[in-house]
Amino acid sequence: MSAVKCFHCHEPVLTGDRFTLQLDNQQQPFCCAGCQAVAETIFSNGLQDYYKFRTESAAKVAAMPEQLLAELASFDNAEVLADISRQHDNLTEIELSISGMSCAACAWLIEKQLKQQPAIASAAINASTQRALLRFDSNLLPLSQILKTIAALGYQASPFVADQEEQVFKNELNRYLKRLAVSGILTMQVMMLAFALYFGEYTGIEASHEGYLRWISMLLTIPVVLYAAKPFVLSAWRSTKARQMNMDVPVTLALYYTFFASSYATIFHTGEVYFESVCMFTFLLQLGKFFEFRARAQAREATSNLLKIMPVTATQITEHGPEPTSARRLQAGDIILVKAGETLAADGTVLEGNSSVDESMLTGEYRPISKTTGDAVLAGSINHDGLLKVQVTSVLAHSRLGQIIQLQQQTLSQKPRLVEKTDQLAKYFVERLLVIAVLTFLLWYFWWNPDRAFWVTLSVLVATCPCALSLATPTAITCALARLNRQGVLIKNAQALETLPDISHIVLDKTGTLTEGKFSISRLSSFTTQFSEAEILNLIANLERYSEHPIARAFAPHFSQQLELTAVEVTIGAGIMGYWQGQLLRVGSAAFCQVATKTDAMVYISLNGEALAAVHLEDKLRAEVPALISQLQQQGYQLGMLTGDSSAQAEQLSSELNLNFMVKGCSPEQKVAEIQQLIAKGAKVLMLGDGINDSPSFNAAHISVAVHSGTDLSKNQADVVLLQPDLRLVQKLLVGGATTAKIIKQNLGWSVGYNLVIIPLAVAGFVSPYIAVIGMSFSSLLVVSNSLRLLKK
Amino acid sequence: MSIIYVLIPIAILFVAIGIWIFFWAVRSKQFEDLEKEGFSILFDEDNKAKADEQKKPDDR
Numbered sequence: 001m002s003a004v005k006c007f008h009c010h011e012p013v014l015t016g017d018r019f020t021l022q023l024d025n026q027q028q029p030f031c032c033a034g035c036q037a038v039a040e041t042i043f044s045n046g047l048q049d050y051y052k053f054r055t056e057s058a059a060k061v062a063a064m065p066e067q068l069l070a071e072l073a074s075f076d077n078a079e080v081l082a083d084i085s086r087q088h089d090n091l092t093e094i095e096l097s098i099s100g101m102s103c104a105a106c107a108w109l110i111e112k113q114l115k116q117q118p119a120i121a122s123a124a125i126n127a128s129t130q131r132a133l134l135r136f137d138s139n140l141l142p143l144s145q146i147l148k149t150i151a152a153l154g155y156q157a158s159p160f161v162a163d164q165e166e167q168v169f170k171n172e173l174n175r176y177l178k179r180l181a182v183s184g185i186l187t188m189q190v191m192m193l194a195f196a197l198y199f200g201e202y203t204g205i206e207a208s209h210e211g212y213l214r215w216i217s218m219l220l221t222i223p224v225v226l227y228a229a230k231p232f233v234l235s236a237w238r239s240t241k242a243r244q245m246n247m248d249v250p251v252t253l254a255l256y257y258t259f260f261a262s263s264y265a266t267i268f269h270t271g272e273v274y275f276e277s278v279c280m281f282t283f284l285l286q287l288g289k290f291f292e293f294r295a296r297a298q299a300r301e302a303t304s305n306l307l308k309i310m311p312v313t314a315t316q317i318t319e320h321g322p323e324p325t326s327a328r329r330l331q332a333g334d335i336i337l338v339k340a341g342e343t344l345a346a347d348g349t350v351l352e353g354n355s356s357v358d359e360s361m362l363t364g365e366y367r368p369i370s371k372t373t374g375d376a377v378l379a380g381s382i383n384h385d386g387l388l389k390v391q392v393t394s395v396l397a398h399s400r401l402g403q404i405i406q407l408q409q410q411t412l413s414q415k416p417r418l419v420e421k422t423d424q425l426a427k428y429f430v431e432r433l434l435v436i437a438v439l440t441f442l443l444w445y446f447w448w449n450p451d452r453a454f455w456v457t458l459s460v461l462v463a464t465c466p467c468a469l470s471l472a473t474p475t476a477i478t479c480a481l482a483r484l485n486r487q488g489v490l491i492k493n494a495q496a497l498e499t500l501p502d503i504s505h506i507v508l509d510k511t512g513t514l515t516e517g518k519f520s521i522s523r524l525s526s527f528t529t530q531f532s533e534a535e536i537l538n539l540i541a542n543l544e545r546y547s548e549h550p551i552a553r554a555f556a557p558h559f560s561q562q563l564e565l566t567a568v569e570v571t572i573g574a575g576i577m578g579y580w581q582g583q584l585l586r587v588g589s590a591a592f593c594q595v596a597t598k599t600d601a602m603v604y605i606s607l608n609g610e611a612l613a614a615v616h617l618e619d620k621l622r623a624e625v626p627a628l629i630s631q632l633q634q635q636g637y638q639l640g641m642l643t644g645d646s647s648a649q650a651e652q653l654s655s656e657l658n659l660n661f662m663v664k665g666c667s668p669e670q671k672v673a674e675i676q677q678l679i680a681k682g683a684k685v686l687m688l689g690d691g692i693n694d695s696p697s698f699n700a701a702h703i704s705v706a707v708h709s710g711t712d713l714s715k716n717q718a719d720v721v722l723l724q725p726d727l728r729l730v731q732k733l734l735v736g737g738a739t740t741a742k743i744i745k746q747n748l749g750w751s752v753g754y755n756l757v758i759i760p761l762a763v764a765g766f767v768s769p770y771i772a773v774i775g776m777s778f779s780s781l782l783v784v785s786n787s788l789r790l791l792k793k
Numbered sequence: 794m795s796i797i798y799v800l801i802p803i804a805i806l807f808v809a810i811g812i813w814i815f816f817w818a819v820r821s822k823q824f825e826d827l828e829k830e831g832f833s834i835l836f837d838e839d840n841k842a843k844a845d846e847q848k849k850p851d852d853r
Contacts, residue, residue, distance in 0.1 A: 053832060107832075108832055126825060126826040170825075174819050174824075178816055178819055181812060181816070181819075182812060185808060185811060206794075212797070216801055219805075220808075
């Protein structure tokens with residue numbers, strides 16, 4: 001093969017100089033007509049800067065079929081548009097989710113191109129969330145035209161409705177930013193003044209200057225304690241009300257006690273001030289929480305494209321003929337037309353036509369199921385090849401897809417939780433600390449020395465300030481999240497990380513998780529010596545290019561040379577035939593190829609009625625699975641498989657991999673029940689899956705992991721998402737969980753140990769508040785740097 | 794040293810302005826996408842003038 005790379009997508013050019021363009025006085029090669037068309041559009045609009053500054057090559061452009069382009073027109077229907085957009089004065093505001101974006105230059109490209117249209121008032125493209133927010137005049141420019149413009153640049157845009165929760169997350173993130181800014185900037189100021197006071201202590205400072213600097217420090221600390229520390233106060237208040245003390249209670253107490261003690265010292269010119277400790281403590285805690293929150297918010301944004309699987313539009317057959325309509329408005333009894341490649345918009349029965357549909361998302365069955373008149377079809381499944389006329393039996397909300405989503409929401413509230421260990425420790429610790437502080441005060445006030453009571457109590461609180469204790473878990477978790485993210489594991493629920501070391505059972509889905517979820521060629525039996533295997537596969541691949549069927553895709557990698565085919569004809573559910581060098585070539589079932597069946601192969605090829613070869617197809621196991629499974633078994637995990645597939649392949653696979661248990665033919669409800677049974681027996685379950693049918697059981701398990709190729713719904717639901725198509729990441733996740741647990745244990749050990757030593761000293765009055773602050777800062781520093789070790793490995 | 798009675802309040806004023814500007818930036822969604830804006834400076838506003846610009850070699 002030539003080493004020429006496509007100018008647009010950088011993939012090797014296999015077609016010679018069939019597609020080239022004269023760009024900037026240079027002849028540039030392209031791999032396909034799609035890439036060529038996109039580059040031409042980009043250059044003709046004067047946007048060639050894109051090629052100069054992009055950091056990632058573009059995705060290969062598959063030319064959009066005419067049929068799909070025509071389908072976009074259904075978005076212009078007033079009802080449909082109202083369902084997916086908002087109206088601002090005379091402008092329509094809509095959010096689009098854009099796939100195919102690889103770097104920031106893509107965002108620039110789309111934005112620039114859209115803004116050239118006068119009807120578009122504003123266009124903001126977010127490169128990290130791959131979303132666009134548009135405001136346009138729908139009377140001047142229909143939505144379909146905008147989608148086509150984006151498609152012409154090689155990206156696929158689809159309307160998107162952000163859920164409420166996401167908006168809440170966004171607002172919360174902004175509040176975090178503001179609080180961080182307030183505490184960060186003011187900490188710097190107060191720190192600066194504190195240094196002046198430190199030096200004043202040694203070299204002498206006029207009392208008036210000292211008082212002035214203290215007053216200013218107090219003034220600057222007020223916004224920090226009142227505004228930046230608010231979340232701690234609120235959380236502490238809520239937990240006290242619920243009689244479930246958490247870490248925020250001692251944090252709040254220490255902050256406010258220190259603040260009021262320092263204010264007292266400032267106003268009455270006595271004792272010491274610790275405003276800088278108050279500010280710094282707030283800032284550090286806030287920073288840790290912010291990073292944790294941002295990691296979660298990003299994880300959510302990246303995976304919340306729920307709407308994509310819920311069909312938006314449908315073609316309804318009315319008295320006036322076929323008309324586009326909104327899928328949500330379909331009623332039982334309506335008749336819809338489903339073209340090849342479309343997603344079914346509702347549950348129903350086939351009135352007319354036959355086709356094969358892909359229900360793998362809903363049932364886990366990866367083989368296409370052929371449907372003919374009278375068969376039931378499910379919303380959310382994809383129609384592969386034929387035209388179907390379907391009578392709707394239930395509205396979208398009550399369809400099987402709707403039921404699964406509902407089931408998933410139900411199980412969410414039943415999600416098993418392990419009690420957070422740190423919170424438990426905090427509760428235990430806080431109660432005793434408060435008792436000790438009160439006792440100290442009373443002892444000093446009534447028996448030993450009433451004058452020192454206040455300051456000794458302060459040093460007890462400062463020395464035991466749970467700073468290190470409260471930083472122990474969040475810092476370790478934040479570092480572990482960052483590290484795993486770099487390795488390709490996205491953790492959406494930070495608690496999952498704490499639960500990981502307790503996992504005893506790992507439950508796996510089969511189709512799409514252990515296997516690749518698509519057909520590939522396992523064996524080819526040739527009946528002729530006339531052609532080599534590669535030639536036969538190339539013949540099949542050439543013919544299969546005319547079909548959208550999933551079987552056809554199995555042959556695509558074997559396409560090596562373009563052949564001249566004429567009069568190609570596709571027979572739905574049977575095969576494809578065409579003429580090659582004047583000879584009749586047939587690819588398909590045994591009957592279609594007129595071959596006397598000798599094997600149980602799925603695809604045959606015949607030339608002029610003479611059988612050439614039989615091809616066996618199977619859903620192949622992912623290459624890394626056997627090694628991973630045996631490794632996990634050695635580590636003592638119980639492994640099991642729950643699959644919706646009821647064929648013999650499930651048993652074969654289970655014994656091949658030597659799994660501990662296996663249940664086949666599971667509905668989503670059965671999967672949930674199986675997992676709940678395991679949990680009832682005391683198991684801690686991790687669930688690994690990909691499909692919509694797995695998502696309810698995701699909530700039933702302690703931890704759920706969605707694989708890279710999983711559906712958006714499953715990724716949205718899972719605690720952990722694998723970002724690369726490599727199941728070995730599960731192993732990395734487990735190891736990451738174990739190291740995190742170790743670091744947390746070390747951190748807690750240090751901070752508790754330190755407190756145990758310092759408390760008696762502080763109570764006895766040997767620790768001046770100054771030393772208490774140094775001790776506290778030192779142990780916090782130690783804990784933070786210990787957590788940072790997680791980043792380096 | 795009595796100058797600090799004037800200078801420190803002025804410094805605080807600047808700090809307050811800084812925080813206000815930050816709040817404004819958060820409100821006007823400048824922190825939503827930190828990736829794209831970094832690139833914006835690389836692209837020419839007007840592409841008509843591109844023809845006579847010397848083409849830089851692709852740094853790939």
